[in-house]
Amino acid sequence: MRERTMKHHARLLLPALLWLATACERGTPQGPPAGADGRPSLPLPPPPLPPADAAAGDPPRVVEPLPSLAPLVAQVRPSVVNIIAAVQVAQPVWGPYGRQGYVPRTVSNSLGSGFIIDAEGHVLTNSHVIGRANVISVQLDDGREVPAKLVGMERRVDLAVLDIDVEGLRPLELGDSAGVRVGDYVVAIGNPFGLSNTVTAGIVSAVGREVTSEVPGYADFIQTDASINTGNSGGPLVDLHGRVIGINTMIQAEGQGIGFAVPINMVKQVLPQLLAHGSVARSWLGLWWRTLDAKTARALGLTVPAGQAARVVVVDVAPDGPAARGGLRPNDVILSFGGQPIERPALFPWVASTAPVGRPVDVEVWRDGRAEHLSVVPMEVPE
Template sequence: MKHNEKSLVSVALLIVVTVFFTVGLILGGGALSVEAAQNLEAASPNVFLGPDTIQTIVKQAGPAVVKIETETQIQNNDDPFLNNPFFRDFFGEQYKRKPGLTKALGSGFIISKDGYIVTNNHVVAGAEKIHAYLTNRKEPYAAKLIGSDEQLDLAILKIDAGDDLPSLEFGDSNKLEVGSWVIAIGNPYGLDHTVTVGVISAKGRPLSINGNQFTDLLQTDASINPGNSGGPLINLQGKVIGINTAINAQAQGIGFAIPSSTVTQVVDQLINEGKVIRPWLGIYMQPITKELANYFGLQETEGVLISAVAENSPAQKAGLKRGDIILEYNKKKMNDPDRLKKEVSNAKIGEKVVVLIYRDGKTIFVPIKIEAK
């Protein structure tokens, strides 16, 4: 592609990078720069992986996968990642963001016949214009951002393209087994509707990406590259069980996807409210170490210690105090703050839960009404 020296238009590789311990992770395979790139019928649960299985699923699912192009006006090069010498050396100076108009690419998929699209938040965050390309049309549709959540890295778009669009259904990621076959469809490096196949390598991966704490990601060896962000990860029933979100920047065959069980919990909120309304308990927690167990007189390292209670929170209203140890949440044993966070996040606003706490050598059942944060 030739550049006009006088033009303010510049193209950058919009890959958000972070490091988890010593491993570099690229969000979603990233939203890929344009220059750098140049409803299903459910099958039987017992799917036989025959010679035509993948082809059949791809033919059915492919039309519902969209290419997303965004336009963002960059005022100055203030990206905290690409300004960092480590990442600048990693990507090279040619990918440095410059003032002007930046175009980037990502993926998404249609979830309703009237044009609602799921993608990653980092694909569309800050975009002034969003366009969605469908397989049967060269010209893009203008897409409107309906709702987004930075913490979950999810966004919902809407296009006006009639009421009979191809769409994908969500499957249940909780039923996935490690080793299950999966199919990734997206636009890596701008190569429309690229299909890759792999397996679920692991479940429940906790990762810290760009300051966000993910506690339940799917890991897959299906090839995911820059531009795959927001694309579907599909099971052999042709249903979406994950949204491709991140790759390991220093290895091959290590990609991560947001499980469908997380997405389906918030899709309606994003469509109707434009944001995720989170249930709240209002406590700060830490795990019980052997030293803490001895200090509090516990026989083993069980429970989660409350290190602080937020003012006017559900926990404070219920009478929880700093120094209480939560042993159970709705009859489920709690030994990990992350697990308790997940349980609370799955609760409904207004739901009444019961926690078993240990205080002053005694156990007490405490009812709590979950509120919106």
């Protein structure tokens, strides 16, 4: 009887033990579960920890989109124009009874860029774009092509001023190139290879760059890596406020991303004369000079104050010229001219040639171990 009861209890207890064992296996696995192919699969990775700012209750950070130059371009582009400068000659037309008249024939054509500077229709571009052209036209941003008249030209600054008779123009603001810093972002707009309204961007790579060009002039260029190509000449180089800081002029053909622009402050200095007279009256001092470095100073036996090396030293003066009448002598070291320190000798020709004709200019020189101030009255360059 007792044996029968135990067998009965065993039959009842066995399913419960089997269920408990199965439950234990599910709760405490002995190894990774097998995949469909019978091989063990890797366990799931633990959930990632929340970021520190999220844990502190801060809102999630939002990634801002990159800024766009589109608003700046929309502001500047209507003021940028294409320049078509042609040299035309009269070609005779012959008929059965001899010469019957003439027709114009284009013998050379130049494409460039320019930009509007006032509501009266004055346009700035490079003088090398115009060259000797006798037929000039300007293509506006809206596609209209209008004739242009040459107002004036200054080849030493590679500058030309045109005039167009159009109403409703949008001029560009001329900025201050003296405040340009290496690393500033700039935008160039022009007509490279006839591709009008091409926009490129970059930074100012250098300032005060001295570059030798085909046109001998003044060396004080802004260097930029904004892409400049044939046809960009005369176009504006603008800052991120849309102000013109330079006029794109040339490139280093042997390299890439090496372009140069004439600083706008140089342009502003001669622009009033070009608008009023069509030319620039350059002043003349009547002296010859050279750069003073430490080696030259020792050779000449000059003692200059600390920090005054790499200045301008007078080599000779023209008899009865403005410099001679003002008291300048050979071996004088020019420290400042018209109150402007001559810290870069390459700028001295520009400073001297743009001094007011017929007005006294204060010249500070270093002579015999001390500074002296002289008064020189520049005259116009002799014919």
